[in-house]
Amino acid sequence: MERLEQRILQDGVVRPGQVLKVDSFLNHQMDIPFLCEIGQEFFRLFRDSGVTKIVTVEASGIGIACLTAQYFHVPVVFAKKSKTLNISGDVYSTEVMSYTHGRTYTVIISKSFLSAGDKVLLIDDFLANGCAMLGLIDLARQAGAEVVGAGIVIEKGFQRGGELIRQAGVRLESLAVIESMEDDGRITFRH
Ligand code: 5GP
Numbered sequence: 001m002e003r004l005e006q007r008i009l010q011d012g013v014v015r016p017g018q019v020l021k022v023d024s025f026l027n028h029q030m031d032i033p034f035l036c037e038i039g040q041e042f043f044r045l046f047r048d049s050g051v052t053k054i055v056t057v058e059a060s061g062i063g064i065a066c067l068t069a070q071y072f073h074v075p076v077v078f079a080k081k082s083k084t085l086n087i088s089g090d091v092y093s094t095e096v097m098s099y100t101h102g103r104t105y106t107v108i109i110s111k112s113f114l115s116a117g118d119k120v121l122l123i124d125d126f127l128a129n130g131c132a133m134l135g136l137i138d139l140a141r142q143a144g145a146e147v148v149g150a151g152i153v154i155e156k157g158f159q160r161g162g163e164l165i166r167q168a169g170v171r172l173e174s175l176a177v178i179e180s181m182e183d184d185g186r187i188t189f190r191h
Helices: 002-011 023-027 032-046 062-072 131-142 161-167
Strands: 013-015 019-021 053-057 076-082 091-097 104-110 119-127 146-156 172-181 187-189
Touching (some): 002 023, 023 032, 032 172, 062 076, 062 119, 104 131
Parallel strands (some): 053 119, 119 146
Antiparallel strands (some): 013 019, 172 187
């Protein structure tokens, strides 16, 4: 998505450890009209997939998932990071390694909100090593739901996530794919 690439070049800041900060429009301050354009693009890509639920993981995916859901007219379910060690039987749960925080979380979704027969579109802000997305795929499959696709705002194409999601048999649509990021701030895209 051309306008997204321009926005990343204009506002993105490359941090050590191959982390891209896009706090001015996506991850801290949110540019709602612009993020609605992103939501519309996900709708264009997945409108014929029969989506019944949009699923993301807290916290950074929630905003973009909501702005996307308004075009599909379906609910958003966000996987919660659980602090409880003894997970009760009324939730699906899986382990996710956080790229930005360098630790593992248990994430859960209540069995009330995801079930067989659901057609799930996964949405997240970034795809890096794929742990967050693979965790969501695991939760959806525990529920017997069908994952019709994964919509990512920014994929870091030099990390393994994209390959792993495709290997899992999930259609992946990333609106911008970064080919490389240099410490001096230079960013190139894959087309
Ligand atoms: P993964 O699970 O694919 O390794 O990482 C994806 C998650 O880590 C995303 O939900 C996102 O919140 C965070 N993340 C990974 N890489 C970056 C990055 O370069 N910038 C930002 N802002 N978040 C990232």
